Amino acid sequence: MGTMLYSATMSLDGFIAGPGGDMSWLTEHLGPNPTIDELIGDIGALLVGNRTFGGDDPHQGDQEKEGEPFGGGWSGPQFVVTHRPPAAPVPGVTFMEDLGSAVSAAKAAAGDKYVNILGASIARQCHEAGVLDEVLVCVAPVMLGDGVRLFDHPGGSAVKLERRSVSHVPHAVNIWYRVIR
Template sequence: MSKLLYSATMSVDGFIAGPGGDMSWLTGHLGPNPAVDDLIHEVGALLVGNRTFRGDDPHRGTEQDGKAFGGGWSGPQFVLTHHAPAAPVPDVTFVGDLDSAVAAAKAAAGDKYVNVLGASVARQCLEAGVLDEVLVIIAPVMLGDGVRLFDHPGGTNVRLERLSLGEVPHATNLWLRVLR
């Protein structure tokens, strides 16, 4: 059975996107990362938040613009939204509620990961008790403002267990299991 994995590249001060969802900061921190290269082959489907799907792309203006993992992955994507576009998007299914989106993504992924993209949908998955793992690629930069990896007004205590810690020249990979 598939697992839900939230993966994101994060600044040292905890942001996955800059102010207004700006992803241009990430361009200078992309590079070879064996953990990500291995992960791509283990992803069977994406569960994507609407803002992430419609948002900025660190590959803007390049051949990889709009492609998951910079074009390294292709497959079914499930976008959680209440505002599906009128025109269909190839390989993308728009789903209006979390339970249906998770069920559809898990069915499509088979025994591979459902990779969760987007802070809001990841938080919703955590609150629903369906998020299994978190992979944070920590880039050596501080943004000072933007979209946090995890934001829970009023605070909370999500217990995590470290599965692995690795370093590449441009980042540190931290892989965690969500404890229930």
């Protein structure tokens, strides 16, 4: 079944979103990235946290890309973990209250492809549940000073990682890790 991959673009000082979940900083750091372009074709399903699903969009104002995973570069089943699903259904999105059920459903939908995890809180929960397999971080050349951290675990919790690859593009350095269990 699908490998659980947490991917995110992060500022050099460790934030994936600015204060209040602001994603506007990311817009200028989006662009051609062969690592991401290749990954998109290998994603079978998304596992998304509720704050990320309903949050700010770096493609805000772009009618073709806004609200679409990877700016419209990917389509497929999405599983959003939330205790407050919307009243109206959202095409292609399944809302689930239980992380374990959502992980199982996403893995089944992904088949042999990746389940791409979007959102810091849901990634931390996947780590705590022992289901996080890999982490891909695209480090952007900017420091935000505040916001949502890539990984935040009050009281600390070391996650041992083994580097799989490093690649460079003009607007980021991609670092791909495997989680050591």
